[in-house]
Amino acid sequence: MNIAEAIELLKEHGYKTTGKRKDILTFFEEADGYRTAKDLIQYLEESYDGISFDTVYRNLHLYNEVGILETTELNGEKHFRMNCTHHHHHHFICKDCGKTKEIEVCPMNEVKKTLHNYAIEDHKFEIYGLCPKCQLA
Amino acid sequence: MNIAEAIELLKEHGYKTTGKRKDILTFFEEADGYRTAKDLIQYLEESYDGISFDTVYRNLHLYNEVGILETTELNGEKHFRMNCTHHHHHHFICKDCGKTKEIEVCPMNEVKKTLHNYAIEDHKFEIYGLCPKCQLA
DNA sequence: TATCATATCGTAATGGTTACGATTTGTAAA
DNA sequence: TTTACAAATCGTAACCATTACGATATGATA
Numbered sequence: 001m002n003i004a005e006a007i008e009l010l011k012e013h014g015y016k017t018t019g020k021r022k023d024i025l026t027f028f029e030e031a032d033g034y035r036t037a038k039d040l041i042q043y044l045e046e047s048y049d050g051i052s053f054d055t056v057y058r059n060l061h062l063y064n065e066v067g068i069l070e071t072t073e074l075n076g077e078k079h080f081r082m083n084c085t086h087h088h089h090h091h092f093i094c095k096d097c098g099k100t101k102e103i104e105v106c107p108m109n110e111v112k113k114t115l116h117n118y119a120i121e122d123h124k125f126e127i128y129g130l131c132p133k134c135q136l137a
Numbered sequence: 138m139n140i141a142e143a144i145e146l147l148k149e150h151g152y153k154t155t156g157k158r159k160d161i162l163t164f165f166e167e168a169d170g171y172r173t174a175k176d177l178i179q180y181l182e183e184s185y186d187g188i189s190f191d192t193v194y195r196n197l198h199l200y201n202e203v204g205i206l207e208t209t210e211l212n213g214e215k216h217f218r219m220n221c222t223h224h225h226h227h228h229f230i231c232k233d234c235g236k237t238k239e240i241e242v243c244p245m246n247e248v249k250k251t252l253h254n255y256a257i258e259d260h261k262f263e264i265y266g267l268c269p270k271c272q273l274a
Numbered sequence: 275t276a277t278c279a280t281a282t283c284g285t286a287a288t289g290g291t292t293a294c295g296a297t298t299t300g301t302a303a304a
Numbered sequence: 305t306t307t308a309c310a311a312a313t314c315g316t317a318a319c320c321a322t323t324a325c326g327a328t329a330t331g332a333t334a
Contacts, residue, residue: 016300016311037290052314057291059312073210076322077290092255103251107244111264114240118229121266127248129258153280153331174321189283194322196281213291214321 001083003029006068013066023047024059028069033099034079072126090125096134103127138220140166143205150203160184161196162205170236171209171216209263227262233271240264 003025007017015021027043028035037056044051060080063069069080074093081100091100108123140162144154152158164180165172174193181188197217200206206217211230218237228237245260 014311018300018312020313050314052316053291054293054315055313073213076210076213076215078213092252092257095258101252101255103248105244105247105251107242107262108264110242111240114242115229115238115264117269117272118238119267119272120229120264121232123262123264125244125260125262127245127252127257127260130256132254135254135256151280155281155331157282187283189285190322191284191324192282 001068001085006063009066009068015062015066020044020048020051020055021059024056024063025068028080028082031081031098033097034072034074034081034093035098036077036079038077040080072124090127092127092129092131094131094134095128096130096137099131101131138205138222143200146203146205152199152203157181157185157188157192158196161200165206165217165219168218168235170234171211171218171230172235173214173216175214177217209261227264229264229266229268231268231271232265233267233274236268238268 003022006025007022010017010021023044024040027040031039037060040060041051041053041056044056060069060078064071064080067083067085070083071078071080072093073079079098081098084102088106090103090106092103093100103125106125108120111123112120140159143162144159147154147158160181161177164177168176174197177197178188178190178193181193197206197215201208201217204220204222207220208215208217209230210216216235218235221239225243227240227243229240230237240262243262245257248260249257
């Protein structure tokens with residue numbers, strides 16, 4: 001998902017294009033990994049003095065709903081990243097910088113065989129640790 | 138992990154055995170699935186009027202540290218269950234009742250092959266949905 | 275049974291998130 | 305281009321799970 005696609009998606013859903021919304025997209029495009037609401041607020045405050053929590057959280061939820069962002073919970077805090085739409089995969093997540101590496105392995109087909117009569121709605125497979133760069137730092 | 142093992146484990150680590158600590162163990166043994174701090178407080182208040190948050194959370198953390206409980210985060214709230222010590226496995230978790238079913242599949246060996254130079258510290262593989270009982274209810 | 279480290283209490287503080295009335299601003303129609 | 309209005313944002317308070325702390329009570333050991 002890139003910025004142009006995201007703006008198009010918002011328009012399709014009838015949402016307005018505002019400066020802040022564009023800046024939020026820019027932030028996540030540059031981030032290339034998971035970021036928190038706090039990270040985003042810090043970024044936006046450079047351009048907008050006194051940005052409202054309401055604006056930040058409302059847009060994060062909106063973006064998540066329409067599929068621009070995906071989210072995961074780490075240490076009691078929600079983290080967001082640009083959605084990878086192309087195909088199903090999972091992530092290695094660096095605990096230090098938040099950057100992710102795609103993992104192609106998904107064991108769900110195998111798992112489904114062992115879960116007769118269970119209604120599977122969702123699954124989460126994440127690997128945590130330090131990326132090569134952050135090990136050196 | 139059963140209650141006797143857990144109490145033994147606490148003693149080994151030099152922690153005292155109190156009525157509340159035993160009751161917390163009873164709660165989780167009967168629970169047979171993931172429960173929140175709130176659930177536990179509700180249970181303890183039946184026997185102890187005005188139980189302190191401090192007591193509840195301190196003991197939950199303690200139990201997690203010594204390996205009596207394992208924990209996961211669902212919907213922004215920490216959930217705890219008795220630790221399954223016997224072997225490495227993952228869980229299907231029912232969104233309704235919190236009960237779990239063990240999943241023997243673990244794709245980490247395969248994943249490790251694709252993560253050269255990454256320092257893997259941890260991983261999470263969980264399946265969410267409704268168990269057979271909760272689908273009927 | 276005396277001692278003392280540990281456990282608990284009562285409650286306030288913290289941190290992330292949500293909510294809301296008032297105000298501003300894109301957008302599309304006139 | 306102006307108007308009209310729904311949507312977006314602001315400023316701030318409330319919410320909820322969790323953490324923290326000084327004072328008090330209580331298991332465990334000697």
